[in-house]
Amino acid sequence: MMSSCARASVAVRASSVTSTTSKNMCGARRGAVRACASNTTNARFALLFDCDGVIVExxxxxxxxxxxxxxxxxxRIDGERVDWVVEYYDVLQNTVGGGxxxxKWHFNQNAWPTSSLFPTAPTTDAERxxxxxxxxxxxxxxxxxxxxxxxxxRPGILELMDxxxxxxxxxxxxxxxxxKAGFEKVVNSVVGVERLSKMDVVMAGDDVTRKKPxxxxxxxxxxxVGLPASKCVVVEDSLVGLRAAVGAEMNCVITPTASTASADFIGEGAKAVFTTLAGVKLHAMFPNEATEPNFKF
Structure with a gap:
């Protein structure tokens, strides 16, 4: 129950928030992000990045x-405000993918809460x-x-992407x-529209019916991308993402964050773990004339 967690202060207040509108790209529908000017011809390999934790912490x-x-x-649950403290959220993010x-997992594990929207805790699937x-x-x-x-x-990520x-x-x-809305804000702000327009695939959680893992x-x-799984390398930061990549039979390298660093990534199938991507070079992972990705560098 949430009553076992210490309360943490919330840095964001409703009065300070203003809504923003996602930019269109290459004629995409409002709120959509898609590639339109890929430089790829006769692809040998694919490099696929997660976003949260990989591109930005x-x-x-x-x-x-x-x-x-x-x-x-x-x-509120049992009269106490729901508040996810750091230690609890670290566990949560390594257990369940998607917001x-x-x-839902948290409320099912503890209790469905009361709120200003539902003064009595919701009981039907529609209400929940x-x-x-x-x-x-x-x-x-x-x-x-x-x-x-x-x-x-994060250090090295945009250089490797470029x-x-x-x-x-x-x-x-x-x-x-x-x-998608939160994802687009990150990638538009940090990756940039020009880079995004040159990618072969850009997908958010809303684009699939089942989320990672x-x-x-x-x-x-x-x-x-039209390649077999063995030719694809995924860059992830968590066990949830690693399990998704391994489940797709893809190679996965990990660049952990402080909250995921203690996980046994190699034991769960990661090919390599990089504390940072700074200094990781594309040609080392995908040497010229190679038929398989390389992770021994």
Whole structure:
């Protein structure tokens, strides 16, 4: 129950948040991100990046945004405000992929809460879905504001991405479990529209019916780039993402965050673990004339 967790202060207040609108790209529908100017011809390999935790260390930003949404709607279990402290969120993010699944898992494990939306805890699937949908929408508003103010790329990530984009034999993509609105804010702000327009595949959690650790998003990415799984390398930061990649029979390398560093990634099938991607070079992973990716460097 949440009563066993110490309360943490929430850094985001409803009064400080303003909504933003995602930019269109290459004639895509409003809110959509898609590639339109890929440089790839006769791809030998594919390099697929997760977003949260890989491109940007966003998990603390997500945690604060969830807590902001819980406060906004006065979400309570047994009279105590729901508040995800750091230690609990570290476990949660390594257990469940995607925002709505996280909340449903938490409420199912503890109790469905009361709120300003439902003064009596919801009991039907429709009511529970409505509560989670509203919380996710408000969380996204908070999250986009935080990203706009503080998000920055992890060391080495954009350099590796640029090398891959420039190599016509490497297909490049981003595959995230995050809700599209929050995902777009991160990639538009940090990766940039120009890089995104040159990618072969860009997918968010809303683009699939089952989120990580289900391998669906990576199976669909493989179909889009037209390569067998053995030719695809996924960059992830968590066990949830690793399990999705392994489930798709893809090679996976890990660049862990502080909250995921203690996991046994190699034991779960990762090919390599890099504390940072700074200094990791594309040609070392995909040597000229190689028929398989290389991870011994």
């Amino acid at each position: 966003t998990e603390e930003l997500h945690r604060l945004a969830y807590n902001g949404a819980f406060e906004h709607y006065d979400v 709505k699944p996280k909340m 879905d409505a509560l989670v949908d509203a919380l996710q929408d408000q969380k996204t508003v908070f999250y986009k504001k935080i990203v706009e103010e503080v998000a920055e790329a 090398e891959a984009i420039a190599d016509p034999t490497i297909a490049v993509g981003i595959c995230s479990a995050a809700t 289900d391998p669906l998003i990576y199976n669909l990415a493989r179909e889009k």
